[in-house]
Amino acid sequence: MSGPVPRRLRRHPGAVVVGGWACLNAVLLGVLTAYGESELALLLWAGAFLVLVLACCAVLVSCSRGPLELTRYRVPSTGGAVVLLTACGLAVGGLMFVFGSWLVAVAGPLLLVAAVLALRRRSRGSV
Structure with a gap:
């Protein structure tokens, strides 16, 4: 345009x-x-x-x-987000055995973000 x-x-x-x-x-x-x-x-x-x-x-x-779309998104650092990211990462990792090892590039970052969120939550003392 x-x-x-x-x-x-x-x-x-x-x-x-x-x-x-x-x-x-x-x-x-x-x-x-x-x-x-x-x-x-x-x-x-x-x-x-x-x-x-x-x-x-x-x-x-x-x-x-409708109203305006949201422009700022916040990722909650609660246990639910960690569980969801871990479950998605493990599911994609399991699909790696069916569709090929290239899915490591998808599962790896998901599990890494889940680990970072879990460690950040634990270091704050909210278990």
Whole structure:
């Protein structure tokens, strides 16, 4: 977008994300058309593009009717967050045996953040 960004889009960037995703799918639809893909593949991709455009419109409508989106998120350092992160890390680590060792790159940071939160909570004295 050249020029100033409309106020609604600055306050609610979700529509920009979905709209950008729809634009990328439109470009990919053009690439498929240029390479002579089958009609069925083009229809399926056009259907996905249409669903994204409808989702973008729905996000824009909900943004104009609802309150502002939250801009600051806080991660609670309670035991629940540690348990949830540990469970997700172990689940992804277990899936490593099915889908391959590349999932260590996902499970490792989850378990590391869980350990840091647990140690930080313990050092504060709130067990």
